[in-house]
Amino acid sequence: MTLSITADAETTDGEYLALDMLVPPLFENGLHTHGQSEVFHVIEDETRLHIDGREQTLGPGTSGYVSGG
Template sequence: MTTSTPETDSRTGHDHYHVLGATLSITADAETTDGEYLVLDMLVPPQFENGLHTHEQSEVFHVIEGEARLHVDGQDRILTPGTSGYVPGGEEHGFANEGDDVCRVIAVMTPGGAEGFFREIGQPTADRSLPDPVEPTAEMLQSVFATGEQYGFRFLGPLPERAE
């Protein structure tokens, strides 16, 4: 992955990135919030997961459309439109869209600063459209993991199977 210049959406002023098949729009970052938080507006394709990981920031996920699995500290919660889930800083967690429809999620991370990670691993795009589906290669994942370590992310592998 290479560092790239964002293409700012002239209608919203936000920058958008394709990240391993999802689209992330950065709507507020550390620079615009005095370092307090990062806000991501995410379009998450069907069958996408971000894997089990940790980072120092606390995080809130709020589902706007679709359904998502939030795995925190060994427990699963299904988030539906209008519901939110919280992840304490440093807690092992992961997020997945296990359904057949696109999921739209607002994620807020505090404090801010993780936007550098998403900007480095993402491919800038002029709009919020989803990219073609991506099957991440080992090389792509190693680049994401290495970049993530620079921002305090620790990747622990895929999400465990969901207990029914």
Template structure:
């Protein structure tokens, strides 16, 4: 039962310097599409549009794809649009399928992998924003949301991993070793 005498702070005035964001990852040519370790990530809504409150990333994960084990100090939520991914959260493995949403609490170790023979598509929300800046710093621009990430040689992969490991702390992320 609520206390009728309780008062709440007023809602702030509308910030007229911010505008409506409408983005289509398949047709909006202003969006950034990035190849990251074999996956293709499209920054649909960045922290610039949300005043740093969250980021929305459209992820296309090919068979065998997905990031290595990691953790970060921000919330991360995945809605699986197509396919399924194997997710390991704090050492426990499960499968998330199309239509399901998974929330990863801040600081928790996790990894996901596409163990199927077809592409998986996820929407990823990171709150607060900032993860898109890490992806921009380490990723390779590609033409579209569905452009396959270029194949990397062993030397290119080693250079990518070195760069990612060096930059990760700046973006509140820790890359973990495979179990």
């Protein structure tokens, strides 16, 4: 996985975290929480978000939001 932080909690006053990630097929990050919110935007292929007990699949050109906590 290649990861770069575009905006972190320090630069956004704790409001959100923005990452640029290049991940291999079938990559799993595991269930976890953050204090700040996250926005995901998919460039190609797809990814799944598991939020509050439900899954959301994002495809190319779509975005997803995960609130902090």
